[in-house]
Amino acid sequence: MIRLPDLHNRLASHGYHTIALQAPEGLKRLLPRLAQDLQNLGYEVIISGDPCYGACDLDLNARDCADVLVHIGHTPVDETDRVIYEPWPVDGDISVINEAIPRLTGKKVGLVTTVQHIHLLPKVVELLSNAGIESVVAEPSSRTPCPGQVLGCSFHAARKAGADEILFLGTGLFHPIGIKLATGARVIACDPITGRIEEPDADRLLRVRFGLIQKAKEAHSYGIIVSSKTGQCRSDLSDHLCSLSKRAYKIMLREVTPDQLLNMGFPCYVNTACPRLAYDDQIRFSVPVLTPAEFEIVCGFRDFADYEVDEIS
Known part of the structure; x- marks a missing residue:
């Protein structure tokens, strides 16, 4: 959830007055309420209605009609002026990790996730540690600014983990299949939303x-x-x-x-x-x-x- 006071402080510190808002399809319905809240604080607001598939898909036309673009749901993949990024954390049940632990064959595992679940990684590391398993969480890269973060176009964190087995925390099999192809490692996908555990078939x-x-x-x-x-x-x-x-x-x-x-x-x-x-x-x-x-x-x-x-x- 966006903390409006924090966003207001960031906008006010730069003297921004006209704000363009952008979000991916799953979060677009949040924009009218956020626009109203910002207008109540004295800002002029433009909502980007075009499709958006990630931080690689910034609406620069909307930004150029405003002082700044507030992009919701992702972290930056490059350096673009006058853009503020507001990630959207998604909670889930990390007890799915306990179900995956018996499937591991070693005592060291690479741990990766998408930006929505980055805030869950410290608790996952703790769960694995309690089971006697060392987690390797790779350092950020220029395209993935959070430790352990992967994108559909960047599996840097999975490769840098250097592990024979990798746990992916997230939904779907696109990322796990990409991780397997990029690393050659065994990948176990743990979905904190559905509770499913799968091994992708690359x-x-x-x-x-x-x-x-x-x-x-x-x-x-x-x-x-x-x-x-x-x-x-x-x-x-x-x-x-x-x-x-x-x-x-x-x-x-x-x-x-x-x-x-x-x-x-x-x-x-x-x-x-x-x-x-x-x-x-x-x-x-x-x-x-x-x-x-x-x-x-x-x-x-x-x-x-x-x-x-x-x-x-």
């Missing part, structure tokens, strides 16, 4: 990706997607990918949707925007959407044995 994903790579080899041209979003633009990487094939063309997009890709008509795309587009959203697209490493395989510059998960560093 091999199934790799079989799907191999099929897409084989199909992509038949394409007569390739659209290299470059994002115009603040924390997703990898223009240098797209230049590298274009250099691998004379049939590759750079495409600048802000929102990557099935309709947009269908309208452009390429038989295959290569994604340098949010990595989740290729992995999570492939089912929505009618043609292969490859990662950069997969395109290197298509072009013969990498073997499938050297497959690596796509991350933004």
Whole structure:
């Protein structure tokens, strides 16, 4: 929950008067109430209504119409002026860790989570310590400013843990599968909301990706997607990918949707925007959407044995 007095102090200390508010889809309904509270304190407020998928997706147009953008739900992934970040902690039942402990084979485990559950890590460390297990919580990085934090585009904390087994505290299997591909470690996913414990099957994903790579080899041209979003633009990487094939063309997009890709008509795309587009959203697209490493395989510059998960560093 946002502590309004703390936010007010941060805004007032910089002399901000007009405030733009932005939140991801799951938190957008909080914005009208927050806007009212801020207006009661004398601020002018603009609410960003466009889709938002993370701190990599800042609404700079809204910010430029205001003195500052208040971005809710995430931590910064880069240095952008006039942005205040307000994380949104989500509590859960960490007793799920007790159910996972018997599955561990060693006395040392890497511990990672998403920003919503970062505040739960000290209690998890204590639970593991009481069971005689050492937790390795990696130091922050430039893209993940909290200890032990992972993103869908950055598994730095999991690799830095250097452990053979990794506990992931959070929901869903996208992050655990990415962690397994990035580290090669055994991953146990503990969901503090549902209480479920799962071990991700990365091999199934790799079989799907191999099929897409084989199909992509038949394409007569390739659209290299470059994002115009603040924390997703990898223009240098797209230049590298274009250099691998004379049939590759750079495409600048802000929102990557099935309709947009269908309208452009390429038989295959290569994604340098949010990595989740290729992995999570492939089912929505009618043609292969490859990662950069997969395109290197298509072009013969990498073997499938050297497959690596796509991350933004």
